[in-house]
Amino acid sequence: MYVITGATGNTGNVVARTLLGPGQKVRAIGRSAERLEPLAAEGAEAFVCDVTDATALTKAFSGARAVYAMIPPSMTSQDYRADQDKVTNAIAQAIEQAGVKYAVSLSSVGLSFSGKQTRELLGQRDISMTEVAAIIGRAIGKPDLKYVQLPDEQVRMALTQMGVSLNFANLILEMAAALNSGHMRPLEERSPENTTPTSYESFVAEEFVPRYRGKSTAA
Numbered sequence: 001m002y003v004i005t006g007a008t009g010n011t012g013n014v015v016a017r018t019l020l021g022p023g024q025k026v027r028a029i030g031r032s033a034e035r036l037e038p039l040a041a042e043g044a045e046a047f048v049c050d051v052t053d054a055t056a057l058t059k060a061f062s063g064a065r066a067v068y069a070m071i072p073p074s075m076t077s078q079d080y081r082a083d084q085d086k087v088t089n090a091i092a093q094a095i096e097q098a099g100v101k102y103a104v105s106l107s108s109v110g111l112s113f114s115g116k117q118t119r120e121l122l123g124q125r126d127i128s129m130t131e132v133a134a135i136i137g138r139a140i141g142k143p144d145l146k147y148v149q150l151p152d153e154q155v156r157m158a159l160t161q162m163g164v165s166l167n168f169a170n171l172i173l174e175m176a177a178a179l180n181s182g183h184m185r186p187l188e189e190r191s192p193e194n195t196t197p198t199s200y201e202s203f204v205a206e207e208f209v210p211r212y213r214g215k216s217t218a219a
Contacts, residue, residue: 005051005069057094064098122190140212152173
């Protein structure tokens with residue numbers, strides 16, 4: 001049996017359905033029984049719990065061959081790092097107590113663990129934000145669309161006006177600065193094994209444009 005945390009989220013949902021397809025047993029963890037209903041209808045065992053509750057997670061992980069350990073984002077948190085630590089500690093404790101042999105942890109940024117293995121996934125090719133804007137512009141009929149990098153203070157204000165906490169907004173800006181400076185970068189050289197096949201053009205055509213047009217129509 002496979003246990004999926006964050007089973008109603010963007011990645012957890014895909015993992016759960018991918019396993020259910022060939023008939024694997026799946027225990028889907030989420031915070032809402034209602035949101036877990038579609039997966040339960042497909043054969044998953046729904047398990048509602050708080051991912052900071054190590055006791056409940058230990059029960060959820062019991063009998064699992066492997067766990068997909070997703071740390072849910074909390075964009076309104078006033079202390080994002082502390083909240084991450086609560087979830088991480090609870091999941092790690094539950095994995096150990098339940099005797100789970102395999103765990104997969106998704107991260108936007110590479111982590112290095114002694115005695116463990118990381119798998120880096122890179123996009124189809126390296127691409128700049130200027131190229132991204134040009135691709136989107138052509139796809140939506142605005143060929144003159146340009147990329148403009150805003151000052152940090154404007155980005156911070158925009159994020160907080162959208163409901164993001166100041167703490168989270170500052171962490172986003174810190175990460176952006178690390179990426180722009182090259183301090184944060186892939187640890188592996190690009191290779192056929194770590195390069196994903198979907199081009200940015202395909203993503204824009206298949207995912208972005210339909211949503212963009214749908215929102216424009218609704219407005």
